[in-house]
Amino acid sequence: MTPVSSLDIVACTVEERELAMLARTAGQRTRELPWEVLDPLAPLERSALRIARSVLGEAPAWVAQLGAYGDRASHPSKCALSVAFVVIAPAGTRAPAGMAWVPLAGDSKLPARQRTMAADVTAMLRVRMHTAPIAFRLLPARFTLSELQRMYELLLERPLHKASFRRTLQASALVEATEEWRSEGRGRPAQLYRYAPRSEANARRSLTFDFLG
Amino acid sequence: MTPVSSLDIVACTVEERELAMLARTAGQRTRELPWEVLDPLAPLERSALRIARSVLGEAPAWVAQLGAYGDRASHPSKCALSVAFVVIAPAGTRAPAGMAWVPLAGDSKLPARQRTMAADVTAMLRVRMHTAPIAFRLLPARFTLSELQRMYELLLERPLHKASFRRTLQASALVEATEEWRSEGRGRPAQLYRYAPRSEANARRSLTFDFLG
DNA sequence: TCAATAGTGTCTGTTAGACATTATGGA
């Protein structure tokens, strides 16, 4: 009998200035997201964390459920139902042997159901980034404000204004300057910051109608 | 053998100025969300729509997957895994025989796993309302701007400024005035509007950091 | 006439974005 359902992991990071996911390079032209047959006794998120840790070699920086996928689209497990989780690994995390970071956008050569999952991840991260520290989890613990801004621009897919970005960030009380500076190529060195949210008021004042249909 | 997994429906509406969900009033002190054993051959959303239609007697105004729930918490089906969907019925929809609208907040007397689902719905609607017409789907086709504002205040759990709300709404090009007016008790009659999004630019300009940890 | 609600015009403080300028390193 075919297994009941699978648990799939879309592990995301940033590679060469675009979002990428971890995929097994199974054959010549087929790839596959890491998955396991679902353990019916363990909580879903615990299982997701365990699988992610075993694949990445370390605990991911963030975990969230993407959703359940149950169309008839093909899946390597032959399961009728798959539960997908998104996990985040900081930029610079190495892909383990037999796996590679592949761009989240574009032809991923995944089985149909996993392709659907991958297609949903970008939208999910873009929504969640406003209420969860996605951009910070995609960065290493120490980062420059320019790196943070580039991460936001990557997720939002639009350029941001530098002075305005820093002003808003300052007001949000989410980062803390360190004493370290980093010099990259030419130009003035940048101060390193770390994510250190101070629980001050951060209430959204304005109302947005961000939809059309 | 116990069934593989269940598909649960959290059907939401607004009753007496608060969010409510449709529950079977099984026994004296137990309630239950509508659910069915999952059909492994049908797409999940199609199944959710079918169940919602059979329960409500009509098609819901909005559907979205809430997520998969797979802890060991109790569920009437004894399934190890449940996939939950949120559907919306406009205010005024009657509860069918044997069911009732019960407040989404507060002690719902549901089985543990379904209580978890219900607890997640409010947060989900509050996030999604910024990118989907949740408030409009919770209203009948024709509504006054005061009713719309009260719906937004209910979802956001904070008061909104009337003139500002209408200005922002006007700019969003989401509603269209009808020729009808409605008089309720004293006071000047209100013009009725309908949801008619015109696909004009509606880009979010400002960046928000709406999280703390 | 009064009370209650709908709807609108004006003012003001806040802020996002534009622009310009200084600061500081490497080539």
Place this chain on the structure above:
DNA sequence: TCCATAATGTCTAACAGACACTATTGA
């Protein structure tokens, strides 16, 4: 020295929220 990047100050247009006012009904 020139160039590239970091970091910051100032200006302005846009806008959210406050306030006040008019409009229109039922009691």
